[in-house]
Each structure stands twice: as structure tokens, then as C-alpha cells.
Amino acid sequence: MADEAPIRFGIVGCAEIARKLARAITLASSCTVHAIASRSIEKAEQFAGKTNLAETAVKVYGSYDELLDDPDVDAVYMPLPTSLHLKWAVLAAEKKKHLLLEKPTALDVVELDKILKACEDNGVQFMDASMWYHHPRTAKMKELLSDPHIFGQIKVIHTSASFLAGPEFLENDIRVKPDLDALGALGDVGWYCVGSILWAMDLKLPTTVTAVPKVARNPAGVIMSCSATLNWEEETLATFYCSFLADYTQDITVCASKGTLRVQDFVLPYEGTTAAFSFTTGAKFVDLHIGWNVKPQEVQVINEPPQEVLMVEEFARLVKNIKSSNCKPESKWPQKSRMTQLVLDAVKQSIDLGFKPVHL
Amino acid sequence: MADEAPIRFGIVGCAEIARKLARAITLASSCTVHAIASRSIEKAEQFAGKTNLAETAVKVYGSYDELLDDPDVDAVYMPLPTSLHLKWAVLAAEKKKHLLLEKPTALDVVELDKILKACEDNGVQFMDASMWYHHPRTAKMKELLSDPHIFGQIKVIHTSASFLAGPEFLENDIRVKPDLDALGALGDVGWYCVGSILWAMDLKLPTTVTAVPKVARNPAGVIMSCSATLNWEEETLATFYCSFLADYTQDITVCASKGTLRVQDFVLPYEGTTAAFSFTTGAKFVDLHIGWNVKPQEVQVINEPPQEVLMVEEFARLVKNIKSSNCKPESKWPQKSRMTQLVLDAVKQSIDLGFKPVHL
Numbered sequence: 001m002a003d004e005a006p007i008r009f010g011i012v013g014c015a016e017i018a019r020k021l022a023r024a025i026t027l028a029s030s031c032t033v034h035a036i037a038s039r040s041i042e043k044a045e046q047f048a049g050k051t052n053l054a055e056t057a058v059k060v061y062g063s064y065d066e067l068l069d070d071p072d073v074d075a076v077y078m079p080l081p082t083s084l085h086l087k088w089a090v091l092a093a094e095k096k097k098h099l100l101l102e103k104p105t106a107l108d109v110v111e112l113d114k115i116l117k118a119c120e121d122n123g124v125q126f127m128d129a130s131m132w133y134h135h136p137r138t139a140k141m142k143e144l145l146s147d148p149h150i151f152g153q154i155k156v157i158h159t160s161a162s163f164l165a166g167p168e169f170l171e172n173d174i175r176v177k178p179d180l181d182a183l184g185a186l187g188d189v190g191w192y193c194v195g196s197i198l199w200a201m202d203l204k205l206p207t208t209v210t211a212v213p214k215v216a217r218n219p220a221g222v223i224m225s226c227s228a229t230l231n232w233e234e235e236t237l238a239t240f241y242c243s244f245l246a247d248y249t250q251d252i253t254v255c256a257s258k259g260t261l262r263v264q265d266f267v268l269p270y271e272g273t274t275a276a277f278s279f280t281t282g283a284k285f286v287d288l289h290i291g292w293n294v295k296p297q298e299v300q301v302i303n304e305p306p307q308e309v310l311m312v313e314e315f316a317r318l319v320k321n322i323k324s325s326n327c328k329p330e331s332k333w334p335q336k337s338r339m340t341q342l343v344l345d346a347v348k349q350s351i352d353l354g355f356k357p358v359h360l
Numbered sequence: 361m362a363d364e365a366p367i368r369f370g371i372v373g374c375a376e377i378a379r380k381l382a383r384a385i386t387l388a389s390s391c392t393v394h395a396i397a398s399r400s401i402e403k404a405e406q407f408a409g410k411t412n413l414a415e416t417a418v419k420v421y422g423s424y425d426e427l428l429d430d431p432d433v434d435a436v437y438m439p440l441p442t443s444l445h446l447k448w449a450v451l452a453a454e455k456k457k458h459l460l461l462e463k464p465t466a467l468d469v470v471e472l473d474k475i476l477k478a479c480e481d482n483g484v485q486f487m488d489a490s491m492w493y494h495h496p497r498t499a500k501m502k503e504l505l506s507d508p509h510i511f512g513q514i515k516v517i518h519t520s521a522s523f524l525a526g527p528e529f530l531e532n533d534i535r536v537k538p539d540l541d542a543l544g545a546l547g548d549v550g551w552y553c554v555g556s557i558l559w560a561m562d563l564k565l566p567t568t569v570t571a572v573p574k575v576a577r578n579p580a581g582v583i584m585s586c587s588a589t590l591n592w593e594e595e596t597l598a599t600f601y602c603s604f605l606a607d608y609t610q611d612i613t614v615c616a617s618k619g620t621l622r623v624q625d626f627v628l629p630y631e632g633t634t635a636a637f638s639f640t641t642g643a644k645f646v647d648l649h650i651g652w653n654v655k656p657q658e659v660q661v662i663n664e665p666p667q668e669v670l671m672v673e674e675f676a677r678l679v680k681n682i683k684s685s686n687c688k689p690e691s692k693w694p695q696k697s698r699m700t701q702l703v704l705d706a707v708k709q710s711i712d713l714g715f716k717p718v719h720l
Binding site for chain 1 (some may be wrong): 377379380383498512515516519522523524568570572573574585587589591595597599601603605606607608609611613615616617618619620622624625628629630631632640641643644645648649650651652655656666668715717
């Protein structure tokens with residue numbers, strides 16, 4: 001049967017994160033890493049060795065073009081520097097390869113729209129490689145947040161995503177280079193902050209986005225740390241902080257009228273196969289204000305396999321539906337990416353305007 | 361011996377919070393509630409009944425003046441509406457009463473300076489009634505935050521203090537009335553947010569304060585909810601959110617270069633005699649980015665008696681030192697209040713200027 005054939009992935013670019021994805025594709029049911037490509041055959045071979053893919057007779061290409069010309073590649077995972085996305089993602093779509101694209105998806109929404117149009121024109125699935133959307137914890141949090149008896153109306157959201165980059169990263173990583181990943185921390189960890197706010201708000205775009213003074217930049221001008229506030233017409237407010245210069249945080253706090261939800265490892269759970277969050281609902285002070293009537297409830301969610309495998313499996317499921325049942329690509333994934341990119345653009349614009357509000 | 365005589369408190373104003381303080385004074389070692397005053401003798405008697413003070417032969421006054429004229433009152437606890445602080449706090453100091461003043465201490469720093477001058481001129485101790493500073497958890501958190509090996513340089517602080525006010529509060533509480541507590545949520549819960557940021561920053565004033573659009577107000581124009589960002593010369597950033605319109609939160613998150621501290625009930629611990637916070641230090645991702653090397657460590661701090669009693673005892677200790685040993689009043693408490701008031705003023709000014717930055 002057609003739908004029993006594995007989805008054959010090509011990995012375009014041998015970034016460090018590709019090691020995790022190569023493993024995830026190998027662990028995912030009915031997916032295989034069919035080929036890998038780097039700018040040089042040596043780098044691709046080295047990567048194959050490091051990831052034990054050499055033993056699985058993976059095809060190794062010394063150029064991205066060759067991989068995209070391989071008719072046996074169904075889908076590509078593309079962890080290239082952001083400034084290369086437009087060229088290679090469009091070409092991948094034109095070669096009818098389904099596209100799992102690393103974030104940030106593009107340098108701006110104009111570029112992303114070209115990528116999405118290429119995907120649409122060629123009937124291929126688009127998804128950005130934000131893994132946390134695929135964790136069952138995320139669905140469980142959403143289920144609770146959507147319960148009007150537990151949470152009610154969302155009033156304020158605060159998210160942060162940061163890590164303390166070492167000297168090697170700050171000197172050499174593609175995310176600090178203006179010609180490779182011009183969005184810096186905003187594009188990298190900020191992608192998660194903005195995505196999590198939009199996730200909490202059911203993908204409702206804010207009406208106003210205002211960057212917070214001030215922004216830390218490296219000598220080349222790339223954003224190392226920034227913060228912004230988002231407003232909606234109703235009184236809802238969100239703030240976020242993203243940084244390469246602070247300790248590891250991955251916080252979402254959603255405070256609604258009746259309850260508050262908190263998670264502190266939303267991007268990458270502390271452990272691979274179990275994750276937690278906490279919430280309170282119906283809180284009030286006891287008589288004389290000497291304590292609370294409730295304490296946060298911790299919710300544990302077991303996940304097997306880990307979120308990166310679940311992402312690959314969901315992507316592969318959509319690809320299979322397209323290949324075997326002539327389904328159309330699922331539009332919610334490109335929509336989610338596009339809204340995230342749109343808000344990132346607004347943050348960047350607000351920074352460029354000297355922290356003026358940008359209306360969406 | 362002089363220092364064995366109890367410190368005799370007068371309670372000026374019978375606000376709901378005074379019930380908690382009356383209990384705290386009764387529980388505190390060598391402190392007594394000597395007198396209570398309300399605008400009417402009936403209200404004062406009713407309060408005495410509710411708090412079981414009637415049984416202790418407490419003096420009951422139908423005016424604040426009478427209490428302040430009682431030579432047996434050493435110190436007053438004053439939970440009056442903010443707009444009455446200037447008049448009655450100054451008069452209390454002039455009558456040589458040591459002053460434990462509810463927050464916000466005044467409508468602005470100009471008023472507060474008059475109160476502080478009256479206290480200084482009359483040699484009486486000033487302290488605002490922020491209880492959480494006196495909890496041993498606060499000292500434990502500070503001890504860890506000050507350890508450069510655990511936390512390093514503070515990068516970003518986020519705090520929030522909110523509660524969902526009911527219809528009765530939103531209609532009738534003094535904190536929603538422009539003539540009584542004109543600062544609304546900013547003065548009430550915002551006091552804790554600003555205070556906690558200054559606490560984390562070792563009372564270093566921010567250089568710039570910018571309110572975040574937008575502010576929720578009640579029909580009378582009083583702030584029900586607002587948010588602001590604070591900047592320091594170095595790259596440190598703080599944001600806070602305070603509200604009468606959102607679920608109960610009391611969060612401090614301090615993210616430094618090497619570690620992150622989180623507490624979620626900093627104003628009023630979930631329980632009276634034990635409190636917790638958590639921190640991570642030295643976090644990084646494990647190989648392949650499939651988890652973290654550390655999880656948050658929870659620190660439990662036992663406190664006996666509760667924080668409100670510890671506050672009263674610390675205040676009484678300072679008063680005793682002044683009375684029996686001719687010590688000067690401790691200046692750190694008025695300084696802390698003054699800086700908090702100064703930042704509140706800047707937030708309010710920024711709001712009034714249409715969310716423009718205010719430089720301190």
C-alpha cells in the first residue's frame with residue numbers, strides 16, 4: 001500500500017540542530033533520512049558519521065542542488081542560515097519537496113510569502129520546525145486555557161526565551177552574523193516568545209506592537225537581546241523578553257480573569273519524555289489575609305516519543321495524506337509561521353523606529 | 361528595665377487590613393494594641409469586637425486626634441486612605457508617635473517627603489507596612505541572588521501583582537476612589553511590583569521608566585491595571601504588571617547571567633509559616649538538545665511567626681532602641697519607601713505623558 005512507504009527526508013545543511021532532527025527522523029515511524037547535503041561533500045560525510053547515518057546507506061551530497069534533484073527525496077528539513085531560506089526553500093518547493101523549515105522562517109514576511117507561495121503553487125506541505133507545538137503538554141495547556149470555568153478571559157501574558165551564549169557562539173555562530181541571521185536573538189529565541197503569545201491568543205494578531213528600550217546588539221549590529229509589548233483591542237497585554245545574554249529561560253505565564261498558567265521549559269522540556277506545567281484557578285486569600293485558599297496544581301504530561309519525533313511524525317502524516325490521498329496541504333502550519341513572522345517584523349520595525357508603536 | 365515595657369500601638373483607621381495587623385501586634389513579642397480609632401466611636405467599637413480587642417481593655421476613640429493625643433501610645437499603625445496620609449502621618453510624627461504606615465505611603469514623593477521630614481524632625485521611626493521584606497524567605501532569596509557564582513549579573517526582572525476584584529470592591533473600595541486612593545492599582549499592588557524590582561536591584565534607581573500602553577481605568581479615571589518597563593544604564597531591564605482585574609499573581613522572576621530565581625507568592629505566601637521559591641543555576645542543554653542538565657531547585661523556608669508578626673517585631677525593636685538607648689531611627693526603611701514612591705511617580709508621569717519615557 002502506498003501509505004506504507006516511508007517518507008524519505010533530505011537534510012539540507014548540516015547545522016548542529018540537524019543532528020537532533022536526523023535522530024528524530026530516524027526514530028519517527030515510517031520516516032527515513034534518505035540524503036544529506038552540505039556545501040562540501042566532506043562536511044556532509046562528517047555529519048553522516050557523527051549521526052550514525054553512514055551505516056544506513058544515506059546518500060551524501062556536496063551541494064544542496066544535488067539533493068533537491070534527487071527524485072527519491074519526498075521532503076526536506078532545512079536548517080540553513082535564515083538569509084539562505086528564500087533561495088533554497090523556494091527551489092525545494094519548485095522541486096516538489098515538502099518543506100520542514102527551521103525558524104525564523106525568513107528575514108521578513110515578504111520573503112516568507114514568496115516561500116509560502118512556492119509551496120502552495122507546488123502543492124507541498126510547509127511547516128516550521130518549532131517542536132513545542134507538537135508536545136502533548138502544549139495541547140493539554142491549551143485545553144485548560146480554553147476552559148472558561150478555569151481561566152476565563154486572558155488578561156496578560158509574559159513569555160521569555162533566553163540562553164547564555166558562550167564566547168564561541170558570540171564570535172562564530174550564524175545567529176550573530178548580519179549576513180546569515182540578521183534577526184539575531186529576535187529571530188531565534190524571540191520566535192518562540194512571539195509564537196507562544198500567539199498560541200495563547202488563538203492566533204489573534206495584536207493590534208499594536210511596541211519594542212521596549214533598549215536593545216543589546218553585538219558589534220556587527222545584530223540583536224543579542226530585546227523585549228517588546230503587544231496589545232489587543234480589548235485590554236489584553238503581552239510582554240516578552242528574548243536574549244542570548246541571560247540564563248536559560250523558557251517561560252510562559254498566562255494570567256486570565258479566573259486562573260493563571262505557568263510553564264518554565266516550554267520550548268524544550270527539562271526531560272525528553274515527561275513535562276509539567278502548573279496552574280491555579282479560583283484563588284483568593286483566606287480570612288485575615290494570612291494565606292491562599294489554593295496552591296498551584298502541577299500537571300504532568302507523559303510523552304513518548306519526544307516532541308521532535310512527534311513533529312516529524314505530524315509532518316510526515318500530512319505529507320502522506322497529500323501523496324496518497326491527494327489531500328491539500330494543511331494550511332494551519334504556514335498560517336502560524338506567517339503570523340509569527342509578521343509580529344517579528346513589527347518588533348523589528350518598532351526598534352528601527354526608536355521604540356515607536358507599530359500598528360498591525 | 362525600660363526595654364521590657366511593651367510597645368503600645370494605636371491603630372488609626374479600621375480598614376479590613378487592620379484586622380490582620382491587630383492580630384499581628386497581639387502575636388508579636390512585647391507589643392500590645394493599646395488603642396484604636398475610627399471616625400466614629402461605633403465603628404471603632406465594632407472593630408474592637410471583631411478583633412477580640414474589646415476583651416483586652418483596648419482604648420476606643422471616635423476620632424484620630426484623640427488617639428494621637430493619648431500619651432500612652434508609642435507607635436501608630438495607619439491604614440488610612442492614601443489621600444489622608446499627609447495630614448495624619450505628619451500629625452502622628454509631631455505627636456512623637458513612631459509610624460508604621462500602609463502603602464502606598466503617599467500620593468506622590470512630595471507628600472512623602474513631608475511625612476519623612478516630620479518623622480526625622482521628631483526622631484520617630486518610619487516604616488511602610490510591606491510585610492514581605494520581613495519574611496526570612498526574602499532574606500534567603502537575597503542571599504542567593506547576591507552570590508556571584510550562582511546568579512551573576514542581573515539581566516531581566518519581571519514581577520506581577522494582581523487580584524481579581526469583585527463587584528463590591530470595584531464599586532466601593534477606597535482603592536477605586538479618586539479622592540481616597542488616586543493611585544488605584546498602581547499604588548496598591550504596583551507598590552509591591554516596584555518594591556520587588558528595587559529589592560532585586562539593591563535599591564539602585566532605574567535611569568528610565570516607561571509605562572506600557574494601555575492602562576485600564578474605572579469610570580472615575582482611577583488606574584485598575586497598568587504595566588511599565590524600567591531600564592538601568594547597563595543592559596538590565598525590568599517589567600511589571602499590576603492589576604485589580606486579573607487573577608491572583610505575585611510573581612518575581614529574576615534572570616541573571618548564570619541563574620534564574622522564581623517565586624509566585626512573594627507578597628503573601630500561600631501558607632503562613634512556610635514559603636518556597638525556586639532557582640536554577642548553571643543550566644544548559646544536554647547533548648543533542650533533548651533536555652536540560654538541571655531542573656529548578658525548590659527552596660523551602662520555614663517561618664515562625666508569620667511575616668506580618670516579624671514586621672511588627674522589627675518595627676518594635678527599632679522603636680525600643682530609640683526609646684531606651686537613644687538610637688537614631690533606622691534610615692533604610694524610609695529610604696526604601698521613598699525610592700518606591702519615586703518610581704511610582706515616574707510610572708504615573710509616563711502614563712500621563714502618553715507613555716513617554718521618564719528619566720530619573
